[in-house]
Amino acid sequence: MFFDEGYSGRKFIMSDKTYEEADIVVFGMPMDYTVSFRPGSRFGPNRIREASIGLEEYSVYLDRDLEELSVHDAGDMLLPFGNAAKSLDRIEALADQLFQDDKFPVGLGGEHLVSWAVVKAAHKKWKDLTVIHIDAHADLREEYEGETLSHSTPIRKISRLLGPENVYSFGIRSGMKEEFTYAETSGMHMSRFDVAEPLKKKLPELEGRKVYVTLDIDVLDPAYAPGTGTPEAGGITSKELLEALHAIASSGVEVVGCDLVEVSPAYDQSEKTAVAAAKMIREMMLGFKS
Amino acid sequence: MFFDEGYSGRKFIMSDKTYEEADIVVFGMPMDYTVSFRPGSRFGPNRIREASIGLEEYSVYLDRDLEELSVHDAGDMLLPFGNAAKSLDRIEALADQLFQDDKFPVGLGGEHLVSWAVVKAAHKKWKDLTVIHIDAHADLREEYEGETLSHSTPIRKISRLLGPENVYSFGIRSGMKEEFTYAETSGMHMSRFDVAEPLKKKLPELEGRKVYVTLDIDVLDPAYAPGTGTPEAGGITSKELLEALHAIASSGVEVVGCDLVEVSPAYDQSEKTAVAAAKMIREMMLGFKS
């Protein structure tokens, strides 16, 4: 009576269902140990939740309301600091359970390597899984400074697991020459610089496919998302990112889960990155889950 | 001799005329008690003045100079803290006097509710008044958390007073479903997401009308205006907002007053919101007042 969980700032807005009741499960993956430039994304999930208070429950873009969904916010996972391998194992185990329980996972990063663990779990359930990857960085390295578990490697790992032909990257504007050579020669799809237009062109060929969407907030220009680990100038606007998410929502693909990673509050003084991330999460939930 | 008011940082640039001499009166309305998300706009007017020091007096967009105008900056109003009703009464009384004295009011908010008080006064003088409303939020609620005096309600109040057909909203990207239903069924005009293009299409039908312009700075994307109470991702650029104001300036409408609201310095670390607001004020004064 005195406390309204949906409004208290402790959960993502309107995510007040129990695990059992919920179709969608929001959870934080506060891992950031392999980031090379500016760490701090472990606090990202909590600030995205706080920023979600400022959102309406209704999306005029999609004409849908969060009331129409059943969402449980499970909080942040307990992960062993500094141990990337063990952390990924725990994330994978959680994702296994979520998929087994027919939940739609909405993961909040943390660094991009966390997506690798969730995709591994999704692939166990859907052998023909496709990944849509929206990012400034190719993340296609074999290793980074000798480590294969790095924030620069998840898409390469995913490409090897799913087959390059099932990986679609959009908005890429940074990487090593080797990464772009791999993108060109492996059979994966990569669109440079832009997101909405090339995505709209590719979506028809994905019709009917099971798709996991992984969104690195740094695809936005640092003007829109300064609070991130590896800001890269020359990015897209939040308007274009919304247009891209809405294009997926209105396409014939079946989204089975999604994440949003790399929100780093220490460089987000005005909280605009968290504000943008919270809105993207709302739109993904309303658009991806019927 | 030693002090140059136009340069001192204590008034808006070139607003050094006396009340009697002036055609335009700039004044601050430091009220922010009904804001739900992030308060603090009470300090907005002073920081806009400070930022105006960095501006040229000349606008290359309009080929006009502030020297051609007579402006008085009256400072910030004294308002009773925490009492929205009394504060609005004082603002209305001031606006009554300004309109009676044939001054062109340029109000600096403060939260958006202050516009309601100024429009009430303008409507006493011009019964056929039209309002152009540029904002991210519909502000069309009947009440908010049981209060009818809320930052979410001013346009609904204005619509009831002027008639919905005399309210034109542009750039709206957030609100409750009920607000958008009202917008569609009441007879008012609402353009979603964009400002400049739909405004240019509507301006011809407003030719010859008395118009009050109310501008909520949060129509800009948080990239351009992070220092505001309810930042909403997916907004327009400052270039588009300038284009919209210049379209009004070159149209056949007669602007009788204007305001700019919701600048909140606590979230404006780099002062970019105040810098943008100061330029918009300069352009509105140069463009709206012949």
Add this chain to the structure above:
Amino acid sequence: MFFDEGYSGRKFIMSDKTYEEADIVVFGMPMDYTVSFRPGSRFGPNRIREASIGLEEYSVYLDRDLEELSVHDAGDMLLPFGNAAKSLDRIEALADQLFQDDKFPVGLGGEHLVSWAVVKAAHKKWKDLTVIHIDAHADLREEYEGETLSHSTPIRKISRLLGPENVYSFGIRSGMKEEFTYAETSGMHMSRFDVAEPLKKKLPELEGRKVYVTLDIDVLDPAYAPGTGTPEAGGITSKELLEALHAIASSGVEVVGCDLVEVSPAYDQSEKTAVAAAKMIREMMLGFKS
């Protein structure tokens, strides 16, 4: 298994008991509408919780561990924005229930006016209640700008309810002349500028009394607590504040509840205010509740 509530950043550290199990109940009172200078304390409770993650569960000062307590963090209350009277009614009703259920309340502000509501409830249960008030400001005004419900008035209201002889203020360094005159002539106790030394002198005369402790974080110098609504230079150090709280803990008074108010994150860029507040909360819980 995957989620550890005590570590997730969503509750105060180690506050993972249910309401029924708990002896202590932490709750947020996100109200800040009557603050005159810099609003924003409504987000204080959530940031204090976030900062508590960085704390140890063990206090070397008191040689006690949070494991020895049973604490429930109930989240933030749902309060009607902009309506101080209704908000205070709700807080009082919650506090009534907490005292009725024999819970020890630990309130997180919000502005200082919230303490007035909790003390009213406490006074219903303990007619001989004493209040220890630690603050930079006297808060003894009859009204502020014509309003009696203001952040400047709670101690005056408390003094009238409990009798001035049951109010003990420490650290006061700001107020109107009238407030200090009242303090000198009414029979209440007020110590200026310092906290630990005068408090230690007064505690023996309070032995055996039921005491409510209300702590305004701005008693700390702005060097230690910049994130507050009315920062006042010339304050005490966090070391002195700890010393004061430990003196209460080791005295013979029986503390029946406490609060910490006026943490305002918008001015707390380095989060040091939230970090200090979280530690004070830990020490008050460990020291005041056996």
Add this chain to the structure above:
Amino acid sequence: MFFDEGYSGRKFIMSDKTYEEADIVVFGMPMDYTVSFRPGSRFGPNRIREASIGLEEYSVYLDRDLEELSVHDAGDMLLPFGNAAKSLDRIEALADQLFQDDKFPVGLGGEHLVSWAVVKAAHKKWKDLTVIHIDAHADLREEYEGETLSHSTPIRKISRLLGPENVYSFGIRSGMKEEFTYAETSGMHMSRFDVAEPLKKKLPELEGRKVYVTLDIDVLDPAYAPGTGTPEAGGITSKELLEALHAIASSGVEVVGCDLVEVSPAYDQSEKTAVAAAKMIREMMLGFKS
């Protein structure tokens, strides 16, 4: 009627008298071109004024109220950017006039070099003038990078004009070896590291003297005053600085003017430096001017 200058944020609190009515004249000297480390103090005066809104008019330390004084805030001077010599000439001319009109000047810097111009003017009126200098830095250089007009040289210039025996420096903790050698051999007084205790010991020998007080805010530790051009760790607390100012106020010296310099808002995110400076200004006005 609608505007209350004392509350509007455009003047220092309660500085609403006209020049003619006033005994005290507050004025800003927005010059910062010779600062070597972090410039930006030109915006200091305006932020000190803004922060003064948060102050009470009454000082419980001195049991005096600003209502007992007659203060005019003249705004910021118009100075030629980048030209230190011309700027100093203008400041000296203004100070000449203030002293001629029997006004008590309260100068807001700007960099410390501005004090040199005011002291030159004061020395024309009082040939036996003494300067009390409170600062982290000796400011006793002959030149800095080949320039004699530098923020590192004002006290050396003052010492040459007034005679070293009429210069009393307190709190000094940084300088070149040559500066400390000069301090020891010239006959001036210099106390290192501390302010309040050594000042209290020296004040009796200054009884009956005409004294100008120049206060560099960086005498405070960067914990208390981060917003300054040359922050130096190991400084005093704001409590000690208040104690020092109150010691001067209650001594037998006759203060003829004062200034506070080097507040630099760009490094003052939480505004604590401006908040401390505003309080020091209030205490100096209440304590120095009967």
Add this chain to the structure above:
Amino acid sequence: MFFDEGYSGRKFIMSDKTYEEADIVVFGMPMDYTVSFRPGSRFGPNRIREASIGLEEYSVYLDRDLEELSVHDAGDMLLPFGNAAKSLDRIEALADQLFQDDKFPVGLGGEHLVSWAVVKAAHKKWKDLTVIHIDAHADLREEYEGETLSHSTPIRKISRLLGPENVYSFGIRSGMKEEFTYAETSGMHMSRFDVAEPLKKKLPELEGRKVYVTLDIDVLDPAYAPGTGTPEAGGITSKELLEALHAIASSGVEVVGCDLVEVSPAYDQSEKTAVAAAKMIREMMLGFKS
């Protein structure tokens, strides 16, 4: 062996060649004394270097890698504070030597006046030099507040030296009426508001010419580059600026040197301005120097 200069954060990424080995010399010009609004660009060069760590060495836009170049980062120049004339003399002398040694200079400002000194040196070597000037401000004043050495005057000086017909300005959105009149009547080229499109139209007529490129970071909107001395709303995106630089790179002009000025870290809390500047420097080096 333990230290990798290219990674240490002390030099611009991959600028580890000796002066003798290098074709390109990066150097900082930490001068900002004539800036009128917000000083602080003297720290710009160091933060651009620090931000460069986050960049890849490879540009996917140009398909080139910094490994293909030989770059020496010479650090920041030693300049006499507060003395603009002597500082410019030193910069000119350094530029003389660089051009004599057939080095390609990449200057990091500092305020825009520094470009005047480098262009003077370049003009000694190439009498038919052309300047491409990308900026928000015309910088065409004869003087500013009586000073001819001001950040508002460098392009006017350059125009007089090279002849107006050899000066091409793009993106200009602010200036005095006199500056725009000069631009229209003198024979120089000026494009207002936009950069990429008008530049692409003009480049063919510059084919074969020796060109110096001077880039003021404030041509970007404050959303993209808040950390600058005179932010001006209504600017271009970082995507458009990249497009413009790439257009120069693929045109037939011969670039002989370039600079990037006015990065001011004090207003760059999230470091996005330094991040954008570092990328522009990388693209200019890779695109302009074969």
Add this chain to the structure above:
Amino acid sequence: MFFDEGYSGRKFIMSDKTYEEADIVVFGMPMDYTVSFRPGSRFGPNRIREASIGLEEYSVYLDRDLEELSVHDAGDMLLPFGNAAKSLDRIEALADQLFQDDKFPVGLGGEHLVSWAVVKAAHKKWKDLTVIHIDAHADLREEYEGETLSHSTPIRKISRLLGPENVYSFGIRSGMKEEFTYAETSGMHMSRFDVAEPLKKKLPELEGRKVYVTLDIDVLDPAYAPGTGTPEAGGITSKELLEALHAIASSGVEVVGCDLVEVSPAYDQSEKTAVAAAKMIREMMLGFKS
């Protein structure tokens, strides 16, 4: 001639000797992967260097000048991200070489675990080595979240290597109960809360001993050092820390090396932590190395 390394901002002030010439070697250890609360100390060394520009070369505390020393700043080490074990191996190898070459190492952290590697190297040369440890945290854990290589464990490791009787900790105010039990029962020395007074009492018994000093900046209160990974309220002032370092300098111990760790720029908006750290480094070099 044009570049003065001592002033360029790229090295610690006056650290311009070559490795061969130098007696003292400053080096950065940009490792922060095991920090649990707020990472980011990898950028600490560079910001300490930048802040050192604001320092005088002369210390009035010690009456010594950096000119009397021979210092080489070697830059930041290249460390494999995310791999704590390999990073520590590299640091140990570097320290081995420094001690072998009779250099006095001054390490800039980075997280506190780096000290473990340097002490291991020092212990190879001096079997009777003593460590003076100044910190807010005991750092005496056996493991943290299952990892033995954690920022919470270095002093426990050092205690095991050197023998507890050779470890002296000062200022400790946070830790688990087990850590304090270990401190009491193992034979090591630990002083709680204070540093200068207990250190002065212990120094006589260390006379003639070889001592390594490891200083965690978080021993300062967050008021003085907010830019750190695990801020803990209730700390000491920078004045007390200076007093402690000067006590070591004037005692009869022989310091063989030192470090300063845990400066984290992302939470150091006003740069006061870097400013304090730079001064402590200067005082340690001037005081510890004859």
